[in-house]
Amino acid sequence: MLPSRETVKRKFTAAHHRSLSRGFTLVELLVVIAIVGVMIGLLLPAVQAAREAARRMKCGANLKQIGLAIHNYESNHHRLPAGYASFSRYQQIETLAAEDFDATTWDAQNGWAWPAGLLPFLEQQAAYERIDFASALWETRFASVRELRMPTYLCPSASGGEDAFTILGQDGSPLTKRGSSLRLGRSHYAANHGREEAWGERSGPHGGLGGDVSQIADGPFFRNSTTRFRDIIDGLSNTIFVGEHSSRLSDKSWAGIVPGAFIHPKISSPENRAESAAGMLFVHSGPSAGEVDLFGNPIIHPPNFPTLHVCQMQSEHPGGAQVLIGDASVRFVSESIDREVxxxxxxxxxxEPLSDH
Incomplete structure (x- = not known):
């Protein structure tokens, strides 16, 4: 005999109420939370890695643009841009005001640097036309242009500062010119001025980065440099032109240098100390002065070297830093690269013979 309609309705209603009243137990809820947590833990590193890969790609594109700009500059001027412009000791520097001349480094007017010279080739013609390269960078009339944010000179992975920074003196306080402190636009890319004395054969009458005019840097960029492609005997594909430098370590500028300024380390290390104004523009592969290994050999600083130095290559990309090679290619240099290479x-x-790098 079939159940009546009322019987079926009562059973259905009772079953429906039982299904509604049954919820998750605490154990089931905890299991679900744990599963979600594990999934997030697995996905988050992948998302972060994807974002870093995109930032690194943009950084490489910036360096590529800089490389093409350098080649265009060389095509127009038949030489590379000078590392930075400064009166030599053989000019009438004694006629300058004391604050316009640094007797320690022989830096004097005018201070504009290699990135400023590339501006027309980086779609920054308007900014370029506001610069008078025959005049001192620190003149008041250049305040607005020397503080400009230049996106091509900023790595998206880098941290550690605003778009412009205040120039400091040797004691770490703001340096003043004409009674005012100065700010310079930031850069995360610095030119290669070569190697320290322990590694480089350096000679020449025009002065390198410091006051000793018997020495000259052996990289492609330095004070008043006029390097031509034909001067790069090792070959463009075997020579670093530009490397990364994170603002976490020290401040670098695209605009130039100011006599008497100092670049100060942001990370404490026994060998990490303040350097003269040229440090705002350059990186090198040499050791910090007096830093030697257990056998007395000078210690070379590859990218992201742990003891740190304000003029070493430093990036926030995991495992090393990107560099611009002279042939306008961009390569990633591992922090474990052979130091002599x-x-x-x-x-x-x-x-030097270089089979693979």
């Missing part, structure tokens, strides 16, 4: 890549005429 890295040193060889930093000179223009060391004649």
């Amino acid at each position: 890295f040193s060889a890549l930093s000179s223009i005429d060391g004649n």
